[in-house]
Amino acid sequence: MTSKERAKLKSIASNMDTILQIGKNPIGDTFIKQVADALKARELIKIHVLETCELTPAETAEALSEAVGCEVVQVIGSKAILFMRRQKGEKKSSYLDEIKDGNAKRKPDSVKDKRKAYAAVKKASPPKKAGNKSGYSLKSRGKSGFNKGKGK
Numbered sequence: 001m002t003s004k005e006r007a008k009l010k011s012i013a014s015n016m017d018t019i020l021q022i023g024k025n026p027i028g029d030t031f032i033k034q035v036a037d038a039l040k041a042r043e044l045i046k047i048h049v050l051e052t053c054e055l056t057p058a059e060t061a062e063a064l065s066e067a068v069g070c071e072v073v074q075v076i077g078s079k080a081i082l083f084m085r086r087q088k089g090e091k092k093s094s095y096l097d098e099i100k101d102g103n104a105k106r107k108p109d110s111v112k113d114k115r116k117a118y119a120a121v122k123k124a125s126p127p128k129k130a131g132n133k134s135g136y137s138l139k140s141r142g143k144s145g146f147n148k149g150k151g152k
Helices: 003-013 029-042 057-068 097-101 111-124
Strands: 020-022 044-049 071-076 079-083
Touching (some): 029 044, 044 057, 057 079
Antiparallel strands (some): 044 079
């Protein structure tokens, strides 16, 4: 996995919630099956390793990657991000297909892209009418305010 692919996966995973957690019980066949099923369905998952776990988060991620056949994207703190690429014949495309194609449309995530999108919308919208929307003018119209002509 290249550093560009790893960076893309990290940015996607930063907004994800953890879907699995491992604690006091050791990594068993049922947990490995859960991880494999989650990776098959989602391709990218985030796992939380509790403090009561016998292994460190890095050791847990390595053990799971060997057992399932996936890649460790990142281990930070008590969280581990795992990735297993989808095959080309599957219905959904892989996250990394966008990087290799280069032509994939992406959401505007940088300030420059947002400014371009805003400028395009501003050009397409009709010009606004000149004048004040509220109907009030800035010129004074005689007495106004609290007294409205009752006092001197």
